[in-house]
Amino acid sequence: MTLRIQVLGPMRAWHDDEPIPLGPPAQRTVLGLLVLAGGQPVGLAGLIDAIWGDEPPASAVNVIQTHVKRLRRVLEPARAPHSRSELLPYLGDGYHLVVPADRIDILRFRQLLHRAAASREVEPLSEALALWQGQPFADLPQLAGHPKVRSIVAEHRAALARLGAALLAAGQTGGAITAFEEVTAADPLDEAGQAGLVRALAAAGRRAQAFETFHTVRRRLADELGVDPGTELTAAHRELLDADARTSTPAPPVVAAARPVPAELPADVPGFTGRAHEMSRLDRLTGTPDTSTVMIAVVSGTAGVGKTALATRWAHRNRDRFPDGQLYVDLRGYDPEQPVSPDAALARFLRSLGLPGEQMPADVDERAALYRSLLDRRRVLVLLDNAASVDQVRPLLPGTPSCVVLVTSRDSLPGLIVRHGARRLDLDVLRPDDALALLGRLAGDSVTGDPEAAEELAAHCARLPLALRIAAELVHRRAPATLASVVGELADHRGRLGLLSTGDPHSDIGVVFSWSYRDLPAGAARTFRLLGHHPGTEMDAHAVAALTGGTETRARSHLGLLTASHLVQRTGDRYGMHDLLRAYARDLAVRCGEIGLPQPLLDFYLRTAATAMDLLFPAERDRRPGIPATGGPALPLPDSGAALAWLDAERANLVATAVHAVAHGPEGYAVRLAQVLLRYLESGGHYPDAVALHGHALRAAERLEDRHAAAQLRINLGVLHVQQARYDEAGAELQRAVDLALEVGDSLVRVRALGNLGHLYQWQGRYAEAARFLGEVVAVARHSGDRAGEARGLGNLGQVRLRQGRHPDAAHDLRASAAICHDIGDAVGEAYAVLHLGHxxxxxxxxxxxxxxxEQARLVFSGTTELAGTAYALDGLGGVDVLLGEHRRAADRLGEALELFRRIGERAGEARVSNSLGDAAASTGRPADAREHHLSALRIAGEIGYRYEQSRAEQGLARLSAGRHEMPV
Structure with missing residues (x-):
């Protein structure tokens, strides 16, 4: 057997191709130290010092000897007991690892670097760098800081720089850019690497990016080291300027990288008055950042005091300080039922920063780490509104001092002050003169004409901005009555309620609310009460009509009155409420016996969602649950574009009402809604919402003892896990669904579960098992008359047989699938079958x-929302172009496909196109570019467990190592 050892990346070893279990970390560390010795013996003292430092246990020698004994056993399984070890002999006072240099990747790496230095050839460099699978000893943190490991990392970076320079000299600018980008990613302050990147970008014609690279590193050098660029980087910049001077073309402007720039601030508050001192205070709190920590400011104060208004006004006034964007979320920390969790807020921010839904991590810590990475070195304002606790805020803090975080809360959040160095602004009620000024601005001459009455009115409102706005509207409504008479009426109302001013703003503002509510017509008052029960943040007039059981016209009339009274806030065509008013409205509704969400609203959401899904995915109508004909009408949606727009606008409300129904009933609503929305949530990459919705719905189904629905929901969860490459979770959910389907005797549900298991096994390269399941799917679907299920099963079975090399069988299945899809009107399903027939x-x-x-498939996909299908068709066409020698057209098509896959977050497709680009580069004599593409495909396929593309990447790299550059068929 041939022993091979890998340390460039996770530590691994093989006998031929059979992995060797190297034991626990301490045992692997001993082997790692022997590998680092490069064939020289390592004494016991050196091993003990490297593992335990100054505090070794008394048993250290025995522990080392035990590790070596076990290593000998697994590395030399054929060695006779008690015979001398050939691989790990005892030498002097230590041990010696005897393995040929070409069987240990780090030694092979150095051999190739030496050969490249002697011959000045590129190929040995490329071969050496292909050995690199990540940081040395990536799974052994104890060795990360070892001097020899740091030396290896430096050697790798130097080799990349040499490769970049060699490729640039040979005119291979694409490979040179890739090499220098990797160098500078590892060390952004490496001026030689940055100079090489500037020159490579310029040589590739990407001059604007070359200028941007220079200016970025110049700023970084000044900010972090306080120095100007050195000779080599300055020379690269001078070359850019000289080239522009020769062509009489001005230097391109420095442009920002093509990354999303979120602009999520809510609208500024009209009639904002006063708070000049507080605005200046916020300027000071955020104006002198610590260069090592993120700047955090907390605006705290009682409810209704104007925290959000102040933070929003300051954010709008300072948005130019944050050219990389502004993120905003209302955390609803004081909502008793549905505060926004940190993982949900992180999912929203990650989507705003350009992360496709499919790549959304499931774990909150992973989301937080990715969020910090995406914000690194960007100047972004993060406004966290209505936070209830430090735990709600902490995961949302960036890690870079270039960002500023502004938090509003009723609590002072001392944990942020102590642990994270936040600075606090305690917001009090308005000063008397500012309160009068706000009343004057809103109520006009009646305030300025009777200052005493105005002061009394401000006192009744506890000088809270929210109450002052409501009171000013009442003054308008009572005109031409005098301000004094209005104030007297308010005082009388307070007395009739048996309330006295206690100095507690909450008590005082309740009087103002009740006074304004009492002034509403009965219909508008009922609408206000019912709005308090809605668990979402904003609604449109159609939903309000369903909530109240009236017409849209009447709903708009009531909303107009409530908006004018400042009891609801209007944003575009949607309406929301301050959380204080929501709590007040909910309390009134309970007193009136109006408890929970009215059934007509749930019917409206469910029926409109079903209508939208029928427009977007008509061929799958029979696979969704039927919606009863009883109940109110759905919103008319003219076409698929309107359907998608409505679902996007209402997604948060749909999920919120489902969660509310699980807690308060009717639970069946959540079950049906989840099954209706699956395809929309899945195809749009809304995985966090999809998983949350299905999790709540599954709990409801189990509580209702509806095993049929539970099986369907587990299938849906399995599908969602497959889409996110969580194959263990997917397999567990799908197998449980199979068991439930058998229990309830539902063959259609069982077919669907087995079909998705087959699809999962196909991804994992378990083709025989996949074919067995899918064959059963086709048989059962055919027997039960489920034509859509039969078509899907045949299509997946055809793909498996293609992977198995059974081309005639694959063609037969795919043609049958296409024919059924054509008959039932499933254009997307037919196009996928045609696409795979092309394969x-x-x-x-x-x-x-x-x-x-x-081309036939591409034309069909282009008329749908199925962007993934378009990208897969372009990938196929690009592969044909390479075979036909149409290299420029191939590059265009494959580049477009890669861009589409990255935009929608389909990592399997990204791996496929990366391999296609590798094949294309190899066929045109660009082995370095080909290697880079295949390595990218290998990394992605490995991360998501896509065995087919992983194997394809490995084969491409093997062909390159063997010097074969043909295009595989």
Whole structure:
């Protein structure tokens, strides 16, 4: 057997191709130290010092000897007991690892670097760098700081720089850029690497990016080291300027990288008055940041005191300080039922920063780490509104001092002050003169004409901005009555309620609310009360009509009155409420016996969601649960575009009402809604919402003892886990669904569960198992008359048989799938079957026929929202172009496909196109570029467990190592 050892990345070892279990970390550390010795013996003292430092246990020698004994056992399984070890002999006072240099990747790496230095050839450098699978000893943190490990990392970076320079000299700018980008990613302050990147970008014609790179590193050097660029980087910049001077073309402007720039601040508050001192205080709190920590300011104060208004006004006034964007979330920390959790807020922020839904981590800590990475070195304002606790805020803090976080809370959040160095602004009620000024601005001459009455009115409102706005509207409504008479009426109302001013703003403002509410017509008052029960943040007039059981016209009339009274806030065509008013409205509704969400609202949401899904995915109508004909009407949606817009606008409300229904009833609403919305949530990459909704719905189904629905929901959860490459979780959910389907005797549900298990096994390369399940799916679906299920099963079975090399069987299944899809009107399903028929033709050497099928599929996909299908068709066409020698067209098509896959977050497709780009580069004599593409595909496929593309990448790299550059078919 041939022993191989890998340390460039996680530590691994093999006998031939059979992995060797190297034991616990301490045992692997001993082997790692022997590898680092490079064939030289290592004494016991050196091993003990490296592992335990100055405090070794008394048993250290025995522990080392035990580790070596076990290593000998696994590394030399054929060695006779008590015979001398050939691989790990005892030498002097220590041990010696005897393995040929070409069987240990780090030694092979150094051999290739030496050969490259002697010959000045690129190929040995490329071969050496291909050995690099990540940081040395990535799974052994104890060795991360070892001097020899740091030396290896430096050697790798130097080799990358040498490769970049060699490729640039040879005119291979794409590979040179990739190499220098990796150098500078590892050390952004490496001026030689940055200079190489500037020159490579300029040589590739990407001059604007070259200028941007120089200016970025110049700023970084000044900010972090307090120095100007050195000779080499300055020379690279001078070359750029000289080239522009020769062509009489001005230097391109420095442009920001093509990253999303969120602009999420809520609208500024109209009629904002006073708070000049507080605004200046916020300027000071955020104006002198610590260069090592993120700047955090907390605006705290009682409810209704104007915290959000102040923070929003300051944010709008300072938005130019944050050219990389402004993030905003209302954390609803004081909502008794549905405060926004940190993981939900992180999902929202990550989407705003450009992360596709499919790549959303499931774990909150992973989301927080990715969020900090995306914000690194960006100047972004993060406004966290209505936070209830430090725990709600902490995961949302960036890690870079270039960002500023502004938090509003009724609590002072001392944990943020003590642990994170936040600075606090305690917001009090308005000063008397500012309160009068706000009343004057809102109520006009009646205030300025009777200052004493105005002061009394401000006192009744506890000088809270929210109450003052409501009171000013009442003054308008009572005109032409005098201000004094209005104030007297308020005082009388307070007396009739048996309330006295206690100095507690909450008590005082309740009087103002009740006074304004009493002034409403009965219909508008009922609408106000019912709005308090809605668990979402904003509604449109259609939903309000369903909530109240009236017409849309009447709903708009009531909303107009409530808006004018400042009891609701209007944003565009949607309406929301301050949380104080929501709590007040909910309390009134309970007193009136109006408890929970009215059934007509739930019917409206469910029926409109079903209507939207029928427009977007008509062929799957029979696979969704039927919606009873009883109940109110759905919102009319003219086309699929309107359907998608409505679902996007109402997604948060739909999930919120489902969660509310699980807690308060009717639980069946959540069950049906989850099953209706699956395809929309899945295809749009809204995975956090989808998983949350299905989790709540599954609990409701189990509480209702509806095993049929529970099986369906577990299938949906399995599908969602597959989409996110969580294969263990997916397999567990799908197997449980199979068991439930058997228990309830539902063959259709069982077919669907087995079909998705087969799809999962296909991804994992378990083709025989996948084919067995999918064959059963087709048989059962055919027997039960489920034509959509039969078509889907045949399509997936055709793909598996293609992977198995059974081309005639694959073609037969795919043609049958296409025919059924055509009959039932499933254009997308038919296009996918045609696409895979193209793969069959291409694998059989019939490239012209394959191109025709790919083009047919692309035309169908282009008329739908199925962007992934378009990208897969472009990938197929690009592969044919390479075979036909149409390299420029191939590059365009494959580049477009890669961009589409990255935009929608389909990592499997990204891996596929990366491999296609690798094949294309190899066929045009660009092995370094090919290697880079295949390595990218290998990394992605490994991360998501996509065995087919992983194998394809490995084969591509093997061809390159063997010097073969042909395009595989």
């Amino acid at each position: 069959v033709e291409l694998s059989s050497g019939r490239s012209v026929e394959a191109a025709a099928l790919y």
